[in-house]
Amino acid sequence: MIKIKSGFVAIIGRPNVGKSSLLNALIGEKIAITSPKPETTRNRILGAITTNDYQIIFVDTPGMGKSYNLLSKKVTQVAKASVEDNDLVYLVVDQKYNDSSKFIIDYLKKTNSKTFLIINKIDKFKTKSQIDEIILSYVNIYDFKAFVPISSIDKTHIDKLIELTVAEMPEGGLLFEEDFISDQSKTIRMMELIREKILLHTEAEVPHSAAVVIENMFYNEESGQYDVFADIIVEKNSQKQILIGKDGSKIKSIGTAARRDINKTLDTKIHLELWVKVKKNWRNDPKMLLSLGIGED
Ligand SMILES: Nc1nc2c(ncn2[C@@H]2O[C@H](COP(=O)(O)OP(=O)(O)OP(=O)(O)O)[C@@H](O)[C@H]2O)c(=O)[nH]1
Ligand SMILES: [Mg+2]
Known part of the structure; x- marks a missing residue:
């Protein structure tokens, strides 16, 4: 060695x-x-x-x-x-x-x-x-x-x-393969980039109450890009309304910013659809935290 x-x-x-x-x-x-x-x-x-x-x-x-x-x-x-x-x-x-x-x-x-x-x-x-x-x-x-x-x-x-x-x-010796850069998969990085835009576009409780889950993703032969369907999960109806914004303006700007950054940072062209869902008190739900991979080690 x-x-x-x-x-x-x-x-x-x-x-x-x-x-x-x-x-x-x-x-x-x-x-x-x-x-x-x-x-x-x-x-x-x-x-x-x-x-x-x-x-x-x-x-x-x-x-x-x-x-x-x-x-x-x-x-x-x-x-x-x-x-x-x-x-x-x-x-x-x-x-x-x-x-x-x-x-x-x-x-x-x-x-x-x-x-x-x-x-x-x-x-x-x-x-x-x-x-x-x-x-x-x-x-x-x-x-x-x-x-x-x-x-x-x-x-x-x-x-x-x-x-x-x-x-x-x-x-x-080497601890990881020579070409290892990060343990973050492309899907996790996508979820995180979407969450980053929520953090940048919202205030007070909303950014911290939000989680992102990619529900579906597949390659679209016709458009030559990935179709990505992601859920944004918040704790209250009021937070959902804030995230959607007037006539959907807030969620639209979050989606646009996320799509651009995913394209730039991950070099991946995507069509992104975001859905906002309410899951009361998810931050105290061990199952939800487990599904987000938070705290497991
Ligand atoms: N001016 C300046 N701002 C910085 C520097 N490093 C980080 N920041 C800013 O500080 C803020 C927090 O940066 P993060 O890297 O998210 O901080 P963090 O310690 O990882 O935060 P948590 O994950 O919340 O614990 C962001 O707005 C950064 O742009 C720096 O060297 N100079
Ligand atoms: Mg940090």
């Missing part, structure tokens, strides 16, 4: 700090959806970089926060479980330490994880001293292996981060 450096890196942190954006920046492809709304990611997402010398498997996780229902409880469990059994953890932050991050630090202490503190969104910082202030606020909280300021959007210091990461990886 050819020896190379290889290992797993868990990307963890509070909601909305830019974990999924970082995964995409590292891999150089949009594998995970991102949005300005917290609690965008609901499951563990793997992305890999493989070269002749190393293979790093990055594990994007849901933001760690308070649990309001079974969905957020399961989602936080997924994030916690991802900290264990990794060769390195990236704790991603975008502001100074405060008590809302204490339970994450406690978890790192419990698992004694080798951790880099990743200060993200530095493109937004007005002065360089802001980076120092964040580092100073964390320096006595945990024994971090490195402090790495980055921007996932501008890709600042992403190469440096990879270099520092490779240095921490143990010698071993």
Whole structure:
């Protein structure tokens, strides 16, 4: 067996700090959806970089926060479980330490994880001293292996981060096939891209109450594209009305944006039909969560 450096890196942190954006920046492809709304990611997402010398498997996780229902409880469990059994953890932050991050630090202490503190969104910082202030606020909280300021959007210091990461990886063999990029199937990525557009086009409770399920998909010989039929599931009739919008205008713009992004990101031409359905309290329904693959491991 050819020896190379290889290992797993868990990307963890509070909601909305830019974990999924970082995964995409590292891999150089949009594998995970991102949005300005917290609690965008609901499951563990793997992305890999493989070269002749190393293979790093990055594990994007849901933001760690308070649990309001079974969905957020399961989602936080997924994030916690991802900290264990990794060769390195990236704790991603975008502001100074405060008590809302204490339970994450406690978890790192419990698992004694080798951790880099990743200060993200530095493109937004007005002065360089802001980076120092964040580092100073964390320096006595945990024994971090490195402090790495980055921007996932501008890709600042992403190469440096990879270099520092490779240095921490143990010698071993390939963990996945050479051409493995992600564990997200095309169908899951489609569902997620549709959900991303819901997150971007709606406000308040609606985005978090929505799930997407692809009901049917087949290749249409005549049009030369895939016909995709997806359900958007929400918890209340009022949310359904908001999603549909006046004369169907909202669901139409969500559909158009999703179709365009699926075409661009997955290089797949589709005809997309969206149906909105109500399933009361689905976020507390274990069967529904299981069918969405949330929390299984
Ligand atoms: N300016 C700036 N914005 C960023 C950067 N990285 C992420 N963002 C933005 O921050 C928001 C949250 O990004 P995500 O990648 O979805 O954050 P996340 O940590 O995965 O969020 P959850 O999945 O909800 O836990 C999005 O609007 C991103 O565009 C960055 O480096 N600079
Ligand atoms: Mg995310």
